[in-house]
Amino acid sequence: MKTTVRKIGNSLGNTIPAAFARDIGIEEGSEINISIKDGNIIIEPITGKKRFPYSEKDLLKGLTAQTAHADELAGISPEEWGE
Numbered sequence: 001m002k003t004t005v006r007k008i009g010n011s012l013g014n015t016i017p018a019a020f021a022r023d024i025g026i027e028e029g030s031e032i033n034i035s036i037k038d039g040n041i042i043i044e045p046i047t048g049k050k051r052f053p054y055s056e057k058d059l060l061k062g063l064t065a066q067t068a069h070a071d072e073l074a075g076i077s078p079e080e081w082g083e
Contacts, residue, residue, distance in 0.1 A: 016043070053082040 001020075005012050016026070024045050026032060031046040059080070 054080060 001017060003014055003017075005014050007013075021027065025047075026045045033042075033044045033046055035042045035044075
């Protein structure tokens with residue numbers, strides 16, 4: 001696919017076509033690694049588990065005064081640690 005490099009601030013940039021992003025499993029906010037090999041720019045997704053795979057919003061979903069169990073102390077489960 002032929003595209004054009006654009007000036008973005010003091011850098012140069014390009015967009016990643018949606019089909020390419022889907023094919024390599026990246027979306028907005030994904031971390032990528034950019035390198036140069038044999039004169040080519042290589043863009044690769046950084047894979048692996050995130051240290052904290054859940055957002056605060058995810059963890060608090062459905063939490064009410066009745067479901068909080070504020071009188072009990074809870075430990076962090078391996079799933080919440082992303083293991």
